[in-house]
Amino acid sequence: MDHSFxxxxxxxxxxxxNGPGLRAVLWVxxxxxxxxxxxNPQTHAFEGGELVSIDSLMTQLVALQDSIEGLTLSGGEPLQQRLPLLKLLRRVRQETHLTTLLLSGFTWAEIQxxxxxxxxxxxxxxxxxxxxxxxxxxARDLRGSANKTVHFLTPRYNLSDLQAAPAAEVIITTTGEVLVSGIDPPRWTR
Ligand code: SF4
Structure with a gap:
């Protein structure tokens, strides 16, 4: 299998x-x-979405790095694509100064x-x-439910940094698409 995508x-x-400061977000x-x-049930199907090369993601992240603080990885489940994810994270560490935050459905014990x-x-x-x-x-500290655990793996952030992130945001893209994201997005009905 090709781990470059x-x-x-x-x-x-x-x-x-989706984390402290202004960040790029990648939902697998x-x-x-x-x-x-x-x-996020629309992220469940493994045959959905789009295959994107690590090279092209890195090109975008390197171009963005002076205007953002970090990268958040979410999903879907990022750790069900571990090998390409590792490839991306390795390069993010080597080629940028971006901070990294990962949201996973696996428990800390499972990840270990x-x-x-x-x-x-x-x-x-x-x-x-x-x-x-x-x-x-x-819907607090970027946790969707109270059972989730938060692990600060470097001194770069603490709990108040996570709490400072707004619970939701609405973004209108250059193509007119409306994106609603965050840990507690509004649920509109009509
Ligand atoms: S791990 Fe995340 S994306 Fe997967 S079912 Fe649970 S909440 Fe949904």
């Missing part, structure tokens, strides 16, 4: 509601963890069992881990 749901070059496509009440855990954790500043539990819905 990530299956991507969406890439947002600038966001304020594909997740089999099946949390009841998942807020992954053969790539040590390398993966070495490339992250913050990891938020654990399934979404609708009965423990929280």
């Amino acid at each position: 990530l299956r991507l749901h969406q890439f947002l070059p600038k966001s304020r509601a 496509q594909g997740c089999s963890l099946g949390c009841a009440g998942c807020f 069992q992954m053969p790539e855990a040590a390398e993966l954790l070495a490339y992250l500043d913050v990891l938020i881990a654990g399934r979404y539990e609708a009965g423990q819905h929280l």
Whole structure:
């Protein structure tokens, strides 16, 4: 299998509601963890989204790095594409000064069992881990539910940095697409 491509749901070059400061956000496509009440079911299918090369993602991130603070990886489940993800994170560390934040549905204990855990954790500043539990819905510190755990893996951030991020944002792209994101986005009905 070619690990030079990530299956991507969406890439947002600038966001304020997905981590500290202004950040690029990459939502991967594909997740089999099946949390009841998942807020992003359109990211579940592994055959959906678009295959995007690590090279082209790096070109975008390097071009953006002077205008943003970091990169947030979400999904879908980023750790179900671990090898291309590692390739991307390795290059982000080597070629940019961006901070890195990963949101995963796997628990901290499950991540520790992954053969790539040590390398993966070495490339992250913050990891938020654990399934979404609708009965423990929280929408604080970038955690969707209270059971999720937050791990600061370098001194670059602390809890108040996560709490400073707005719970939601609405972005209108240059093509007129309306994107709603964040840990507690508004749910509009009509
Ligand atoms: S891990 Fe995330 S994307 Fe996957 S089902 Fe749970 S909440 Fe949804």
